[in-house]
Amino acid sequence: MNEEIQFEAEDLAQVEAERVSIQGGGAQHVKAEKVYVNGGGIGIAEARFVEVQDGGIGMVRGENVTLKDGGVGCVLAANVRLDDVSAFCVAAGSIEGADVNIFFDLRAALLFGMVVGAILGFLKHIERYQET
DSSP states (O other): OOOEEEEESOEEEEEEEEEEEEESOEEEEEEEEEEEEESOEEEEEEEEEEEEESOEEEEEEEEEEEEEEEEEEEEEEEEEEEEEEEEEEEEEEEEEEEEEEEEEEHHHHHHHHHHHHHHHHHHHHHHHHHHO
């Protein structure tokens, strides 16, 4: 992968390159070393470096993820910088930023998983007890 792909106001299904730059367009799935989005969106992004401004990503997995003025579904990264962003779920080694609304961070997701697991285990125990 030694190429750079740039596109404006286009929608692509899958993109794989060393660097991907999206201006006002979108892609369903992007795999790259570096991804830059300005005013566009990506369904799933897998990249070492991801930078999004005035756009959004459904799911992103990367090493360094920076989002400004947009939204993201789920983020899994070592380092995350969020400025004026709404996010559903963020799991990261370090999170920085301002004006961030996160529905689930890593601690909330762990707590939610433990509570749901306990409830489901209890219900399964009751079900087995009623069978005997």
